[in-house]
Amino acid sequence: MTVRVGSTRAGIRSTHPTLRFRTVLILAFTLLVVVAAAVPLALSERTLASMRRTQVEQQFALVSSGVRSRFDAQFGGANAVLATLAAGFPSDTADEAAAVRLARVLSDLRATSPVALAIVFAKADGSFGLARALTPADRGRAEAAGVGDAAFEVQTGATRDGSRSDSFAYLDATFGILARSPPTPAGYDPRQRPWYRLAQATDRGVVTPPYRFQDYSVSGVTLSRRGGGSGTDVFGIDVTLDDLSASLRDSVAFDGEQVSILEDDGWLVADSAVTGLPLMLDRADHQSRSGTTTGLDRVDAVYRAFRRDPDLRAMDLDLPGDRVLASFATLRFDNRTFLIANTLPDAVFDAPVLRWLRRVLGVECAVVALxxxxxxxAARSMSGPIMALASDVEHIVAFRGLRAPRRPSRLREVARLSEAVDTLELALRAFATFTPPRLVKGIVERGAMPGLGGIKQEVVVMFSDIEGFTALAEDVAPVDLTAQLSRHLAAIADAVxxxxxxxxxxxxxxxMAFWDGEGAAAAACTAALAAEARIAGLNAAFAAEGLPAMRSRFGLHRGEAMLGNVGTPGRMSYTVLGHVVNVASRIEALNKEHGTTVLVSDAVVAVAGRTMAFRHVADAVVRGARTSVGLYAPVSEESGTVATSSAPLGVPAGAPSTSRSSPGRGVADAGQARSGSLAGSTPAEPRPSS
Structure with missing residues (x-):
């Protein structure tokens, strides 16, 4: 239980952030210089930023205009042909003749729009006619049929006798039939294709999402429209996107520039830097894991930004290892909306600005360095002495003393502070000689003034007294007695x-001394034996100097006490109070009756007996106590006098055992002399409980 009386002053340590005096001076000088140069620099930077934005807008206007033109050139012709077919295709049946006519239309269309690969004509009953242009990459099928010079492949599908079948024919460049294949079971039903379903749902032209063409190693979209004589026929044109990406690469004007065409649902249709299209964006697995930015990373980030703000038309985009300027524009084609995005590395327009800024910053850096x-x-001449004084104070409060003599300062304030530090050291050293050093250190470390009060704690108290000191004081002059007594007390205090x-x-x-905490009993007994040994050595020195011997007797007791400060707020003493103090003093006095030098109570033996040997001396009711106390004398390790019994003898009833498994630990026979040998002796019987 903790008891506090009075109040405690606030801590003396500063808890708020601080700056070094030298740092403050340097920052003040530097700030003035930087502010003087930064204002015109900031104004220039704002003007340059505006110019850069204008350049970006002009470049994107050129790019978007070119993309629109390319888009119209590649898709506009196909869309016009599709509208013409839907308005009146001269065939009511999807037979081979209709497919050959589609091949003629496809040939004319590819003359202006080489991205058109196939035209299909499908009816509501599932019959269809389809014409494909054979590219160099798709000649394998024609060569397998023995017509390697074929230019077109036509396919028709029809239902005969309740079953569906497909037929193929190969045409040369003049649309003559080179070969035919026999009908095979149908594997293609146009009514299941997205382009057919989209066209049936509207009277307008539609565009499918991008996909990989089944019969070509390219990707693209299908433009489709409902029409024909019945009004339910559907016409479609397959358009590749690979050539569109190639045209975007041709439109790039700057190193690192990237032009992309995206659908508003996230499909990347064409890109000047990304291959393997189409791709769905806004997916986590598109993000680069190398710490650098790829073309796909860039367009993916652009699309994410556009999704957050569809009205966005320009932005600065920070990417890992890259910073780009992005511009946006939308393009509407049939039922689909496309996004044109142009991204340029920041360095394209920032390089001239950065060169100018480097020159200005170079001049600024030179001025700042000066x-x-x-x-x-200037700061060193003022802060150096202050830092040295601060270091001296740290050494003083840590009880390490001054590091070295200080050089006199020419600054009046620093000189006065140096004198104050010297006075502080003198006062603290003087304070520590009158007060236990650990108490002084505790006060400094806590940073708070001590107050009255204390804590209830178990302690071991020791009293010592010089044998025959009264008679000795009568025979020795006071000056000599004081000097000799101080040496004697110092030996005891050093051991404590x-x-x-x-x-x-x-x-x-x-x-009067005390111990608290774990191991206090054993430490106190060890200190008493050590003090006894020190006094023996000191008396030998006294004899050599012709001085009388001084022999002290010691008494130790363990118990609860109040440990803390007593007195008044203006003058207090750090001490222990309680019955344990009186008993320890009385035990010391009993040494005279039993002819011993060190006596400890059974309360001490109950704890210290686990690691030290003791011999039982007597039981006594000390003056001021109501119960009997067992008295023991500790056995010195050097004497080799230990109990021979494995079970300790003479331990008070109810006290913990004083023995351990190691030999030589326990309680010695009470009938043997303090200095006599214990080896080979017969242990005493345990004494009854008092």
Whole structure:
């Protein structure tokens, strides 16, 4: 349980961000220079940006106009032929003769629109006539039929005797029939094709989404329209998109420029930089994984931006490793809407601007560098001494002392601050001599003033007292006695501090110390034995100097106490309070009765006995206590006097065992002398509980 009395001052450490004084000075000088040069530079950049935008708009106007012209040239002729066929095709049956007429129409159309590959005429009963132009890549079928010089392939489909069949014929460039194939079971039904269904649903011309043509190694779209004599016939023209992509590549005017034609539903129809079309955009697997931007990445990003804002006509687009300027325009053809997108690398128009900016920035950098040098020199002369003083203060509060003598400063404020730091070091060192060092360090580390109050905690308290000090004081001069006593007390205090204990106070010739935390009991016993050894060595030195010996006796007890600050807010003392303190003092006094030097209570043995050996001395009711206390003397490791029994003897009833599996640990016989050998002795019987 924690008890606090009074109030605690606010922490002395700063928690808000800080800047170095030198940094502030340099930034101030640099900011003035940069602001003076940045204003005209920003105005120039705005003008250049406007000029760049105008250039982009002009370039895109040229590109979009060219794309429209190409689109009209390639698709406009096919659409006009389709309208003519739908208005009055001179055939009511889809037979071979109708297919040959379609081949003638296709030949004329390809003279102006080489992207047209096939024309089909389909009726509501599923019969059809189809004429295909044989490209060099599709000569294999004609060569297999023995007519390698064929220019066209015609196909007809009809229903005879309840079954469907298809027939093929090959035509030369004059439309003469070179060969025919016998009818085969039908595998093609035009009524199931998208172009047929779309045309049946409207009186206008329609365009299918792009797809790969079954009979060609190219992709394209089919233009279709309903018409004919019955009004239910459907005519269609297959148009390849590969030539459209080639024409877009021819329209590119700048390195890195990319022109794309997309449908509003995401199909990439033609592109100057992407192959393998058509492709559906706005898919995650199109994104480049190499950290660079591909042509597909670019057009995919453009389409995403257009989907977010269909009214967008121009934008700057940031891509991985690339920044482009994008412009948009829409193109309506029959039932479909196309998007024309032109993207240009930012560097195309920024290169001249960047060259001009580099020159200006070069001049600015030179001016800024000169300002930095001057600011650095000025800041160093002012901040250097301040930083040295700050470092000295850090060493002082860490109890490491000053690093080295400081050079005198010519700045009056710095000189006064240096004197204050010297005074601080003197005050802190003086404070630490009157107060436990760990308490002083704790105050500094917490950054708060100590207050009255404390915490309830288990501690081990030790009292020491010099044997026959009153008589000794009568025979030795006060000056000599003070010097000798100080050496004696220092030996005890050093042993306490070395073991992690705290010297509470010096009371005449006595020392009061305590230990808290894990392992406190064993540490306290070790410190008492170490102090005893130090005093023996010190007395040898006293004898050599002709001084009388000083022998101290020690008493230790473990229990709960209040550990903290007592006194007044203006003057307080860090100490332990409680019954455990009185008992420890009384145990020390019992050394005289039992002829021992160090006595510890059974409460200490109950914990320290797990790692140290003890011998039982007696049971006693100390003055001021109501119950009997078991008294033990710790056995020094160096003496080799350990209990021979594996079970500890003389442990108070209810106390934890003091033995471990390692030999030589336990409680020694009470009947043996403190300095006598324990080897080969018979252990005492356990004493009854008090």
């Amino acid at each position: 300002a930095l040098v001057l600011a650095l020199q 501090i070395a073991s992690g204990g705290t010297v509470d106070k010096f009371i005449g010739d006595s020392v």
